[in-house]
Amino acid sequence: MVITPHEMKLFIIETLGLEDLTPDGIGDDEPLFAGGLGLDSIDALELGIALRRRFQVPAAEQDTATRDHFRTVSTLVDFVARNGQGLMEAGA
Amino acid sequence: MSFRACLVLPVYDPGPSLARTVTALAAYGLPMYLVDDGSGPATGAELQRLAAWSPLVRLLDLGSNQGKGAAVMRGLRQAHQDGFSHALQVDADGQHDAGAVQAFLDLGRQHPAAVVAGAPVYDRSVPRSRKYGRYCSHLWVWINTLSMDIQDSLCGFRLYPLAPTLALMDRAEIPRRMAFDTEIIIRLHWAGVPVRSAPVRVTYPADGVSHFRPWRDTLLLIRTHTCLFLGMLWRSPRLLARRQARPWYRIRERGTLLGFRLAAGTLRLLGPRAVRVLAEGLVPYFFLTGRRARRASLDYLGRLAARSGPLPGLPGKPGLREVYRHFQCFCRATVDKLVAWAGSRSGIDLDPADLEPFLALRRSGRGVLILGAHLGNLEMMRALGHGRGLEGLNAVVYGENAAGFHEMLGRVNPAFRTGLVQVARVSPDTAIRLQQKLDQGECLFIVGDRTPPSENGRIVRVPFLGDPAAFPSGPFLLAHLLRCPVHLLFCVHDGERYRVRLEPFAERIALPRAGREAALAHWAGRYAQALEAQCRATPYQWFNFFDFWNDR
Numbered sequence: 011m012v013i014t015p016h017e018m019k020l021f022i023i024e025t026l027g028l029e030d031l032t033p034d035g036i037g038d039d040e041p042l043f044a045g046g047l048g049l050d051s052i053d054a055l056e057l058g059i060a061l062r063r064r065f066q067v068p069a070a071e072q073d074t075a076t077r078d079h080f081r082t083v084s085t086l087v088d089f090v091a092r093n094g095q096g097l098m099e100a101g102a
Numbered sequence: 103m104s105f106r107a108c109l110v111l112p113v114y115d116p117g118p119s120l121a122r123t124v125t126a127l128a129a130y131g132l133p134m135y136l137v138d139d140g141s142g143p144a145t146g147a148e149l150q151r152l153a154a155w156s157p158l159v160r161l162l163d164l165g166s167n168q169g170k171g172a173a174v175m176r177g178l179r180q181a182h183q184d185g186f187s188h189a190l191q192v193d194a195d196g197q198h199d200a201g202a203v204q205a206f207l208d209l210g211r212q213h214p215a216a217v218v219a220g221a222p223v224y225d226r227s228v229p230r231s232r233k234y235g236r237y238c239s240h241l242w243v244w245i246n247t248l249s250m251d252i253q254d255s256l257c258g259f260r261l262y263p264l265a266p267t268l269a270l271m272d273r274a275e276i277p278r279r280m281a282f283d284t285e286i287i288i289r290l291h292w293a294g295v296p297v298r299s300a301p302v303r304v305t306y307p308a309d310g311v312s313h314f315r316p317w318r319d320t321l322l323l324i325r326t327h328t329c330l331f332l333g334m335l336w337r338s339p340r341l342l343a344r345r346q347a348r349p350w351y352r353i354r355e356r357g358t359l360l361g362f363r364l365a366a367g368t369l370r371l372l373g374p375r376a377v378r379v380l381a382e383g384l385v386p387y388f389f390l391t392g393r394r395a396r397r398a399s400l401d402y403l404g405r406l407a408a409r410s411g412p413l414p415g416l417p418g419k420p421g422l423r424e425v426y427r428h429f430q431c432f433c434r435a436t437v438d439k440l441v442a443w444a445g446s447r448s449g450i451d452l453d454p455a456d457l458e459p460f461l462a463l464r465r466s467g468r469g470v471l472i473l474g475a476h477l478g479n480l481e482m483m484r485a486l487g488h489g490r491g492l493e494g495l496n497a498v499v500y501g502e503n504a505a506g507f508h509e510m511l512g513r514v515n516p517a518f519r520t521g522l523v524q525v526a527r528v529s530p531d532t533a534i535r536l537q538q539k540l541d542q543g544e545c546l547f548i549v550g551d552r553t554p555p556s557e558n559g560r561i562v563r564v565p566f567l568g569d570p571a572a573f574p575s576g577p578f579l580l581a582h583l584l585r586c587p588v589h590l591l592f593c594v595h596d597g598e599r600y601r602v603r604l605e606p607f608a609e610r611i612a613l614p615r616a617g618r619e620a621a622l623a624h625w626a627g628r629y630a631q632a633l634e635a636q637c638r639a640t641p642y643q644w645f646n647f648f649d650f651w652n653d654r
Binding site: 026027028050052053055056058059061062063 | 583
């Protein structure tokens with residue numbers, strides 16, 4: 011499932027309710043957690059749930075793998091492109 | 103120190119099984135000490151032949167018949183001298199399945215300080231008197247070690263850690279005859295050597311030669327156990343004190359796996375009333391041996407009394423009598439869970455009107471999170487609901503908790519397991535799974551006063567009975583993620599019957615981005631207050647028998 015970085019940023023903002031941010035305010039390679047955008051573990055969970063629902067990405071139970079995927083917008087886009095199916099293809 | 107194992111076989115005219123046994127054991131490539139305990143010339147010749155046959159075989163000769171213990175000890179000494187770290191004792195009469203050797207060696211490698219004792223698994227060849235007569239001995243072993251660690255003391259298939267065993271042999275007088283197997287393992291246990299058990303298949307070959315003489319050997323065992331009993335009494339303060347501080351999630355399972363099986367079996371055969379009698383009889387055992395639980399109970403009751411003053415049934419300065427009552431309540435609640443899941447209402451007095459709000463909630467089709475505690479009998483609610491044909495009552499538990507108890511309940515009623523959701527920690531997958539259930543209008547039961555065993559930092563500290571204590575943040579986190587209403591449920595016994603208290607806790611629990619910690623502390627604080635109020639109302643029904651304020 012291909013998604014552009016811009017769409018991913020919109021998705022993050024919408025899911026987490028980051029009202030005071032716009033997609034332009036988030037760098038493609040800016041760290042989302044631990045500094046940078048400063049999201050916390052609960053955000054990670056919410057994002058994880060939303061991604062799972064929206065793109066059917068398999069959830070990695072291992073923290074380390076998830077952390078790598080969630081590091082920046084770019085890594086997320088890659089992750090979804092490789093593993094996601096999206097609602098369109100969910101029936102396949 | 104590296105793990106180097108060998109085999110030790112005491113040999114006393116075992117007949118044709120000797121060659122078979124040695125051949126089978128030789129496959130492992132381990133040096134084998136065959137200790138001739140004054141056998142006749144035929145055996146002597148056979149031993150020479152075997153020694154010539156394989157370089158693994160090392161012969162030792164006691165010269166005259168001195169007893170199994172003497173033979174094994176001679177072998178152990180030689181093994182130790184020759185530089186081995188462990189020795190596996192095997193009977194030469196072919197009763198033990200040689201295939202078990204690998205499993206014992208593996209266990210020995212994993213736990214090099216422990217003695218790995220064989221727990222026999224019998225096939226149909228075993229004479230019944232031998233099979234059941236052993237239980238008498240097992241009972242005495244449990245009494246003499248004040249523990250159930252040693253599953254079988256009579257089995258001669260055993261891996262010894264040589265250093266501690268030799269030290270014991272030098273220090274104490276170990277019987278040289280048939281009581282050796284029993285006494286040495288009890289003394290090793292006294293000396294603090296950990297005991298692991300592993301199964302070994304035991305068969306009685308038709309051509310096997312047994313030197314077991316029922317009367318002589320039984321009397322010998324009786325004498326052995328009597329002497330050991332005196333030894334136990336002398337050591338009992340130390341043995342009791344040695345029950346090490348164990349993490350809380352092991353305390354709940356302490357020594358009770360056998361007790362659960364006993365309870366389930368009694369329930370099946372004799373019914374609920376017999377189980378209650380049995381449980382009541384077990385309370386003294388748990389009370390006497392559960393030092394940590396006693397201390398925790400006394401601490402909790404003391405804090406409660408200090409904070410609220412004397413309460414009905416709770417004096418200003420609670421003592422051991424109150425602790426005993428606490429233990430009794432816990433036992434009763436546990437039995438009630440078992441009985442409820444078994445589908446019986448015997449002894450479970452509950453006003454149907456009390457149950458109605460809870461049933462209505464479930465029927466409303468609105469998915470809710472039901473927050474309870476280890477107070478009263480939350481699990482029984484699930485059982486009773488199920489018993490009335492309600493589905494969709496799920497218990498969310500951290501995976502490792504109460505595994506043995508859950509296994510037993512699952513056996514009593516498989517429906518228990520269908521509603522059990524085990525989570526290691528709150529993850530997106532967990533949340534989605536639970537969300538699906540909520541979307542179907544189901545209920546999720548979760549307790550708020552037990553933290554997950556694996557420390558993920560997911561705790562929040564709020565005051566409880568006057569001092570800060572750690573509560574899990576999981577339930578509140580889940581409520582936030584699942585966006586569902588939360589209700590509090592306490593099902594408590596008021597001395598005569600069970601009462602059900604169901605009340606709304608929050609329509610919605612939100613942990614906003616700005617101020618998560620504060621929100622968590624707020625909700626956990628409210629929960630702790632509700633818990634405290636319930637403890638004041640029913641002091642003996644909060645069942646956390648560990649140091650709640652410090653044990654994390």
